[in-house]
Amino acid sequence: MESTKKFEELKKLETKNNEISPEEDKKIDLMRSSLTVLQEQEDNNISVKEVGDDLMLRRFLRARDGDVEKATSMFVKYLSWRKSFVPNGSISASEVAKDLNQNKMFMQGFDKQGRPITVGLAGRHFHLKGGIEDYKRYVVYFLDKVISRMPSGQEKFVFIGDLDGWGYANIDIRACLGALTVLQDFYPERLGKLFIVNAPYIFMMVWKMITPFIDNNTKKKIIFVEKKDIKATLLEDIEENQLPDVYGGKLSLVSIQDA
Template structure:
């Protein structure tokens, strides 16, 4: 074994400094060309301003750091997303008439599980989701002020600026009593995102904010509801 080893020819070694220098050169080149690419795509599609640089760089690498080719590829991607995921936002439906009050801790765990699920499904470049609180069938047996306040606290304190819009629909008159008790706990920024929708304007209002392909069938859209645990 020792004689065999002595016959092996050892080629020239590559120093770690050389490797690091090449990596630095590549990163610098990528950074400069990402700026060129960003300027190209933002002129043609202003929504590209919301895209983080890591995504720009991924498209650049896919086209060997050629800004023109990468820009063309990226703009096609943006157009595709607008058709396939029109608002880039998950739609959360809360069927409040099915809620049965339990312990606050159990409800908090459910809310956290739901919000984690929703946030994990958000496409790159988008941070907010749209929610619809459907109060059809809601009654005093569903009222859960402590649960609502706990859920609101989690949303506002632990998931800030995740809620884009909340539509409250099919509102029974008796709900307003619970709403008056709950309302003071909502911060001013969240209040601006809440809209009560009249039944006669339901479909029209929702379709103004949510693309038909992303709106559930029960509200005039084309999407089927998927239970949160199966999403």
């Protein structure tokens, strides 16, 4: 009975999330026209079949504040990146095994808007040999997993960045910037909200170095939560039966590879 009720609620949210304003609809048509022209140009590998649905184009449009030219340019760069970085269409677990072995990313439950809940335990992340490109592949693996779990029509996810136990050994600014690049440039408007919990004082020094690289749209979605307020704050967006048990809820965390 509870699962049926949850499904009905998610369907209502799906309808709401699918709504595109008349103004956005016109701009999306302009984007499609521009992409068709680019496809017809010589030495251009853009395929109309890869363009995706209106919701996908809308995400890029919103990421560029409704500017059709900038949104189209951003989308073209995404198509080119996807072809070269994910040539097989997806990242396999074997390609990112070292990061998966750190068991630091989890996914479980949905918030009140039907967005998948994800958790990152930063205290388990340690710099690995292999370079920043390997870590970016791990980020793509994670994001694609999350997106595959979204209800039809849902576009965003919620992330809880838990810094409990995080210290000098976990500092990896290149990884942070790499993850930001992937999220902001190639998965725009996918992040619904980011809760940062259990942040130690030392993290704020690193945060000051990272902040200039975070775009304004992303900054608006970031919330620092004091330790004493974690459960109460999360319950504003997440029902207790969907909240991870480590924050006082009723669901056990599931590692991203097992989700």
